[in-house]
Amino acid sequence: MQNIYFDNAATTPVNKNVLEVMLPYFCEIYGNASSLHSFGQEALKAVDEARAKVANFLGCETNEIIFTSGATEADNLAIMGVVFANNYLEKKIHIITTEFEHPAVLETCKYLEKQGVEVSYVKPGSDGVIKVEDIEKEIKDNTILISVMYVNNEIGTIQPIKEIGQLVKKINSERITRDPSTSSSLRSDSARDDTLRQIYFHTDAVQAALYCEMNVENLGVDLMAISGHKIYGPKGIGVLYIKKGTRLQKIQHGGHHEFNKRAGTLNTPLMVGMGKAVELIQTRDLNKIKFLRDYLWQELQKNIVDVSLNGSWEDRTPTNLNVSVQGVEGEALLLGLDMAGIAISTGSACSSGSLEPSHVLMSIGLSHEAAHGSLRITLGEENTKEEIDYFVQQLKQLAEKFRQMAPK
Numbered sequence: 001m002q003n004i005y006f007d008n009a010a011t012t013p014v015n016k017n018v019l020e021v022m023l024p025y026f027c028e029i030y031g032n033a034s035s036l037h038s039f040g041q042e043a044l045k046a047v048d049e050a051r052a053k054v055a056n057f058l059g060c061e062t063n064e065i066i067f068t069s070g071a072t073e074a075d076n077l078a079i080m081g082v083v084f085a086n087n088y089l090e091k092k093i094h095i096i097t098t099e100f101e102h103p104a105v106l107e108t109c110k111y112l113e114k115q116g117v118e119v120s121y122v123k124p125g126s127d128g129v130i131k132v133e134d135i136e137k138e139i140k141d142n143t144i145l146i147s148v149m150y151v152n153n154e155i156g157t158i159q160p161i162k163e164i165g166q167l168v169k170k171i172n173s174e175r176i177t178r179d180p181s182t183s184s185s186l187r188s189d190s191a192r193d194d195t196l197r198q199i200y201f202h203t204d205a206v207q208a209a210l211y212c213e214m215n216v217e218n219l220g221v222d223l224m225a226i227s228g229h230k231i232y233g234p235k236g237i238g239v240l241y242i243k244k245g246t247r248l249q250k251i252q253h254g255g256h257h258e259f260n261k262r263a264g265t266l267n268t269p270l271m272v273g274m275g276k277a278v279e280l281i282q283t284r285d286l287n288k289i290k291f292l293r294d295y296l297w298q299e300l301q302k303n304i305v306d307v308s309l310n311g312s313w314e315d316r317t318p319t320n321l322n323v324s325v326q327g328v329e330g331e332a333l334l335l336g337l338d339m340a341g342i343a344i345s346t347g348s349a350c351s352s353g354s355l356e357p358s359h360v361l362m363s364i365g366l367s368h369e370a371a372h373g374s375l376r377i378t379l380g381e382e383n384t385k386e387e388i389d390y391f392v393q394q395l396k397q398l399a400e401k402f403r404q405m406a407p408k
């Protein structure tokens with residue numbers, strides 16, 4: 001029986017070196033990092049080192065790094081935190097996001113919409129890439145936040161984060177010159193009862209961290225979320241980068257942990273693991289995974305009839321291949337492949353427990369049929385060429401079998 005894991009966008013295994021550095025912080029160095037005695041101080045030292053590693057990776061200060069329970073919480077804190085700090089009950093405020101965000105962002109925005117916040121959902125192109133002009137078109141005077149994911153988790157497409165960062169910078173500097181308190185010509189504008197506020201730029205960078213430029217300064221982002229278990233670190237830990245000076249209200253109340261932005265006893269072992277996972281990214285060779293992904297796509301086209309790629313080929317991470325196999329149910333393929341010892345994922349409806357197929361595939365204009373026949377294969381650092389050969393052979397057999405069974 002094979003044991004092949006092609007679902008690295010869902011989660012990655014914990015790297016052995018990551019586990020090793022975490023272990024002492026469960027039973028030996030177990031002090032509460034907030035305690036003043038030496039048990040606590042020893043834990044705090046480890047947390048400080050982990051935070052420094054993350055700050056080094058993102059190119060920021062250590063006090064701009066907030067550890068959270070994962071990227072879901074980091075996205076919630078970023079979006080709700082900025083909205084709550086902006087007097088949202090009295091002033092109609094506006095945020096811009098995209099149609100194909102992860103639920104951690106999408107559902108947070110929908111929740112805020114119910115609370116009276118105005119939200120624009122920008123549609124990506126059929127290549128799975130958001131156009132900067134389409135973001136720009138949505139910006140209004142009451143826009144205070146733009147949230148665009150760095151890499152889409154289903155189709156692996158890379159978004160123009162740096163370009164959007166530049167746009168936000170430009171709009172913000174124009175706002176400073178337009179501000180009624182600095183320009184007397186605007187002061188008589190009775191329609192405006194408030195000074196123009198800054199737009200903050202948030203990105204969910206969970207799927208980008210292993211493969212893309214992550215320097216927050218170069219990208220021009222104010223808020224960035226990453227997750228431990230997508231980068232060969234542990235589950236249950238994430239990071240939110242919050243640029244110094246960002247007006248953000250905490251959403252979880254309690255102690256003054258994490259620079260008073262996220263209450264809760266510091267999770268020393270997971271933070272140490274996150275630090276190590278991030279450190280290991282900087283030593284990773286991407287050529288092998290890129291080679292495997294290219295080989296996989298070549299073999300699929302050679303062996304499977306009517307297979308099509310979802311999302312841009314050029315603007316995608318080396319781990320991801322999302323394809324549609326015409327006339328076959330993705331769910332059936334997933335289960336058939338699982339029987340053969342291969343783990344992949346699908347944008348077909350049933351697997352997600354909902355009736356609609358993937359909102360991501362719908363947003364890039366796929367037909368229901370193509371979305372139902374979709375497979376997401378996300379490679380990891382331990383995969384081999386032999387595993388790909390075996391997978392393609394199994395998929396070929398299954399696709400032919402299901403197509404024969406399907407009514408004409």
Ligand SMILES: *Cc1c(COP(=O)(O)O)cnc(C)c1O
Nearest residue numbers: 070071072102104153204206227
């Ligand atoms: C996995 C994922 C999340 C959620 O991260 P957790 O740490 O599991 O909460 C958010 N956004 C994207 C793009 C993801 O892939």
